[in-house]
Amino acid sequence: MYKALTRCPVCSGKLNIKRLQCDECNTVIENNFTFSKFEKLNHDQLRFVETFLQYRGNIKDVEKALGISYPTVRGKLDEINEVLGLSSKKQHEIDRKHVITKLENGEITSDEAIELLNKI
Incomplete structure (x- = not known):
C-alpha cells in the first residue's frame, strides 16, 4: 500500500481526505477528514520515531541502533518536534x-x- 499524499503534486497545496472505503464490506464514507500530524514526517523521520519508541526513548540505545551520535539524536528530535509543531x-x-x-x-x-x- 502507498503512503497517503498530503500535498498536491501540481501546486503543492494541502490535500484533504474526502472518501473512505472498507475493503471488507465496501461501505463508503464521504466527508472531510484530516491527516495525522505524523503524515508530515518523511520516511527517515518516521524510521527515527519508530526506533526511538522501540528503545523507549533511551538515547544511548537509539545511538547504537542507528549508528549515530548523541548530538545527531538530539538534532533529529528537535527537527521532528519542529515538523510536528511541538517545539519547546x-x-x-x-x-x-x-x-x-x-x-x-x-x-x-x-x-x-x-x-x-x-x-x-
Whole structure:
C-alpha cells in the first residue's frame, strides 16, 4: 500500500481526505477528514520515531541502533518536534534571548532582529 499524499503534486497545496472505503464490506464514507500530524514526517523521520519508541526513548540505545551520535539524536528530535509543531517553549525563549543579545552587541540591526523574532 502507498503512503497517503498530503500535498498536491501540481501546486503543492494541502490535500484533504474526502472518501473512505472498507475493503471488507465496501461501505463508503464521504466527508472531510484530516491527516495525522505524523503524515508530515518523511520516511527517515518516521524510521527515527519508530526506533526511538522501540528503545523507549533511551538515547544511548537509539545511538547504537542507528549508528549515530548523541548530538545527531538530539538534532533529529528537535527537527521532528519542529515538523510536528511541538517545539519547546523553552527553546523559543532561548532563541529570543539570543536575538536580543545579538542586537545589543550590534551584530544585527533592529530590522533584522524584528524579522528573526517574527520567525520564532
